[in-house]
Amino acid sequence: MNEQIFELLDLSKREVKIYRALLALGPSSIRVIAEKSGINRGTTYECLKALQSKGVISYLPKGKRRLFSPREPDVLLQLAQDKQRNLDQAIEQLKTRVIPDMHHLMPDFNAANVSYYEGDAGIEWVLRDILSTVSAQEKKEYSIFSSKPIRAHLYRPFPNFTLQRIQRGIEVKVIAIGDGGEDAELSERKWIKTDGPVDAAYIAIYPPKCAIISLASHNYPTAVVIDSKEVAAAQQIIFQTLWGLL
Structure with missing residues (x-):
């Protein structure tokens, strides 16, 4: 250490x-x-x-x-404090100036707005991105569609995801496709009943992003993250409309 x-x-x-x-x-x-x-x-x-x-x-x-x-x-503590101050200043500049300036260089939508992830490490990255993105927003809330077959694999790489979501005060609305799913603090859940089998799928809408997670062969998880406020807004309208009908 x-x-x-x-x-x-x-x-x-x-x-x-x-x-x-x-x-x-x-x-x-x-x-x-x-x-x-x-x-x-x-x-x-x-x-x-x-x-x-x-x-x-x-x-x-x-x-x-x-x-x-x-x-x-004691000079070592002084070194650490100096680095901390410099890092705090760098973080503030990244938030207020550097990153916004870089965003202005990007077109509204291009191939760079779509990212692909796979395996447990990739799914963990997506789940952490949901928490960090929503945490930075004034209204800490996101929406998901989730089917039963994927639930056993989704939080495997990040088992304390729900605990961290609650600790950050993030609310979630879930439309569950098929049976199952557990209620948790700061969450609301509604169900879409199905008669036949359901494929494994998970769609998270956390503007300005959407994440789509599914299982490939041998239950290998893959994910696509779309960073587009227009796509996220359209998906949010679909979700809210269906939520109101259930």
């Missing part, structure tokens, strides 16, 4: 090893640091320069020599 933390701070394993050596030694020359850390002098010097540029160490001139000195370990 510590290695992952240091990686997030952009500190390499060698840099961390040299910093630890410096903490134990106190102000020291490159030769002494290299011997303590077990890293050759050339690499030690490059790592010391990198650590100095990151503000983790400093140096003290002593005659013709240069002694490197570690800053207190």
